[in-house]
Amino acid sequence: MHAFEYHRPSNVRQAAALLQKNEDAKIVAGGHTLLPTMKQRLAAPSALVDLGAMGELRGIEKKGRAVVIGAMSTHADVATSDVVAEAIPGLAKLAELIGDPAVRHRGTIGGSIANNDPAADYPAACIGLGATIITNKRKIVAEEFFTGMFDTALDEGEIITKVSFPIPAKAAYAKFRNPASRYALAGVFVSKRGSDIRVAVTGAGSDGVFRWSEAEEALAKRFAPKSLDGMSPPASGMNTDIHADAEYRAHLVGVMARRAVAAATGR
Amino acid sequence: MASVTMTVNGKSVTADVDPRTLLAQFVREHLRLTGTHVGCDTSQCGACVVHVDGKAVKACTMLAVQADGCEVLTIEGLANGAELHPMQAAFREHHGLQCGYCTPGMIMTAVDMVNRLGSDLDEATIRHELEGNICRCTGYHNIVRAVETGAKAMTEGGARQAAE
Ligand SMILES: Cc1cc2nc3c(=O)[nH]c(=O)nc-3n(C[C@H](O)[C@H](O)[C@H](O)COP(=O)(O)OP(=O)(O)OC[C@H]3O[C@@H](n4cnc5c(N)ncnc54)[C@H](O)[C@@H]3O)c2cc1C
Ligand code: FES
Ligand code: FES
Numbered sequence A: 001m002h003a004f005e006y007h008r009p010s011n012v013r014q015a016a017a018l019l020q021k022n023e024d025a026k027i028v029a030g031g032h033t034l035l036p037t038m039k040q041r042l043a044a045p046s047a048l049v050d051l052g053a054m055g056e057l058r059g060i061e062k063k064g065r066a067v068v069i070g071a072m073s074t075h076a077d078v079a080t081s082d083v084v085a086e087a088i089p090g091l092a093k094l095a096e097l098i099g100d101p102a103v104r105h106r107g108t109i110g111g112s113i114a115n116n117d118p119a120a121d122y123p124a125a126c127i128g129l130g131a132t133i134i135t136n137k138r139k140i141v142a143e144e145f146f147t148g149m150f151d152t153a154l155d156e157g158e159i160i161t162k163v164s165f166p167i168p169a170k171a172a173y174a175k176f177r178n179p180a181s182r183y184a185l186a187g188v189f190v191s192k193r194g195s196d197i198r199v200a201v202t203g204a205g206s207d208g209v210f211r212w213s214e215a216e217e218a219l220a221k222r223f224a225p226k227s228l229d230g231m232s233p234p235a236s237g238m239n240t241d242i243h244a245d246a247e248y249r250a251h252l253v254g255v256m257a258r259r260a261v262a263a264a265t266g267r
Numbered sequence B: 001m002a003s004v005t006m007t008v009n010g011k012s013v014t015a016d017v018d019p020r021t022l023l024a025q026f027v028r029e030h031l032r033l034t035g036t037h038v039g040c041d042t043s044q045c046g047a048c049v050v051h052v053d054g055k056a057v058k059a060c061t062m063l064a065v066q067a068d069g070c071e072v073l074t075i076e077g078l079a080n081g082a083e084l085h086p087m088q089a090a091f092r093e094h095h096g097l098q099c100g101y102c103t104p105g106m107i108m109t110a111v112d113m114v115n116r117l118g119s120d121l122d123e124a125t126i127r128h129e130l131e132g133n134i135c136r137c138t139g140y141h142n143i144v145r146a147v148e149t150g151a152k153a154m155t156e157g158g159a160r161q162a163a164e
Helices: A012-021 A034-039 A075-079 A082-087 A089-096 A101-106 A109-115 A122-129 A213-221 A246-264 B023-030 B086-093 B103-117 B123-132 B141-163
Strands: A005-007 A025-028 A047-050 A060-063 A066-070 A132-135 A139-141 A146-148 A160-166 A170-177 A184-193 A196-202 B002-008 B011-017 B049-052 B055-058 B071-073
Touching: A012 A025, A012 A047, A025 A034, A060 A082, A066 A082, A075 A089, A075 A101, A075 A109, A082 A089, A089 A122, A089 A170, A089 A184, A089 A246, A101 B055, A101 B103, A101 B123, A109 A122, A109 A160, A122 A146, A122 A160, A122 A170, A122 A184, A122 A196, A170 A246, A184 A246, A196 A213, A196 A246, B011 B023, B023 B049, B049 B103, B055 B103, B086 B103, B086 B141, B103 B123, B103 B141, B123 B141
Parallel strands: A005 A047, A025 A047, B002 B071
Antiparallel strands: A060 A066, A066 A160, A132 A139, A132 A160, A170 A184, A184 A196, B002 B011, B049 B055, B049 B071
């Protein structure tokens, strides 16, 4: 790891000022993506701005018809939150499936979303529930936030403060885990909120998380696993790597989508 | 250099460290608490697990400066003088180790598991909860039995303490 300066500001305004002043500075949240990357010297920030001391970025609350989660909430916070379990149990389940217990004690929702790993779980929940990502500057709807593998709409130095998830009537997540890394080989988040039906796919697409519109149309007719019988997205848009080829990933997406709908409808 | 102050195994420590010092490095090289092992250094194996503010974390993937102001518990802090912690005793009784490299992390993870989930743990839960801890020797069987026994002994010990 290359040397860096370390800052631990106590509020978002100070953090933003530090990020503006230090051009190559980076935010560190749980550090569970950034520190491994720095050890490999794939990243060498001149300074780290640690969001760890900011109580204002933690906490989970129900606000009207949404669950609002602070960016520094850990995966364990979300997995064990009564508020989340009651309003969007599928989201608590998703957090529970990330990594292992120690990873869930450090990794945060803000860090996961900012990183937009194509195999990460939270991007599927954000798109699958129609979430809004709230930063120190603005609000961004999920579809406009995730702009491709490891790429987001965040500006340089912009800080995610909260994520707001509208509460659906039904929702669930199904994930086929890479048995070694536990990231998603294919993960599908489905939800139904009035006529808004969403099927968001992570882990499989060659350009990161995406909405599978054919499945959404089929579920609009009837929100049941049977509606997706025999369906899978075209393999041409899927990723191929040593873990799985595009055909297999496409197949898994169909299977995970049916499982997610089954879980959402209690079948 | 950055100054850090934290409580490690009940003792307050203050030190000046290079900010890139990992918590694992800090406890091993600065405090000479070498029971915390570094196996993979890539957050996969769990040999480095310690508790920070009561929660199991991989100390190879946390900076020492991030633990500023925290309570840290390492494997050295578990035993009560010469008397082993019930989870340590269970690992000995069930031979839950061969080379012992993974053992400190296994035990710290196991204690965290009991803290979160209680002492009535079935085999499937224990195996699932141990997925961030890798053992190259044992095949896990005796580790799982040790955790099961250690978990039960932890509440019995707690009950005994409360009764006293
Ligand atoms: C062994 C292991 C297994 C894992 N398994 C999974 C898995 O199954 N599924 C999964 O989804 N993930 C998995 N992860 C990743 C884990 O969820 C990470 O915690 C997460 O991707 C990054 O969150 P973090 O808080 O650690 O962020 P950090 O590593 O601190 O930061 C990541 C990036 O986001 C930026 N950032 C952080 N917070 C903010 C913010 N509030 N605003 C703007 N930018 C910010 C940082 O500058 C950095 O570029 C795994 C990680 C490990 C080590
Ligand atoms: S050394 Fe930390 S997880 Fe392997
Ligand atoms: S006993 Fe040797 S690695 Fe587990």
